Amino acid sequence: MTAEEIAELAAHPLVTVGAHTLSHAPLASLDPEAQYAEIAGSMRILSEIAGHPVTTVSYPHGLRGRDFDEATVQAARGAGLDHALAAESGVVTARCDPMALPRLWVHDKGGEALQRHLSRWIG
Numbered sequence: 001m002t003a004e005e006i007a008e009l010a011a012h013p014l015v016t017v018g019a020h021t022l023s024h025a026p027l028a029s030l031d032p033e034a035q036y037a038e039i040a041g042s043m044r045i046l047s048e049i050a051g052h053p054v055t056t057v058s059y060p061h062g063l064r065g066r067d068f069d070e071a072t073v074q075a076a077r078g079a080g081l082d083h084a085l086a087a088e089s090g091v092v093t094a095r096c097d098p099m100a101l102p103r104l105w106v107h108d109k110g111g112e113a114l115q116r117h118l119s120r121w122i123g
Helices: 003-010 032-050 070-078 111-122
Strands: 056-058 083-089 101-103
Touching (some): 003 032, 032 056
16 A cells, blocks of 8 residues: 555544554564564554554464564553554454454455455445
């Protein structure tokens, strides 16, 4: 997506644009300082594009113990994020860990398919 497309999406009241990382590395393979730099750098860039603070991250690859660990969670919290998404498929409930929320997958099927998919929720 372009910066303009991200800004437009981030302006919608029903959409949350979140950080990912700078390089898409499995975070648990990095030392804690590098994990923080990956998360905080992505958060800073997206906050500038969105025009408001980004408070959510989606861990690359996202499997607990393999791709992210407790150091990753601490890095995300230290960067000021209050929610994180893991790779487990599911819906968010009150019992979910806010730093390892499940997510629903949206596969790359092109812009029109994504627009149809999103229109079910945002009209």
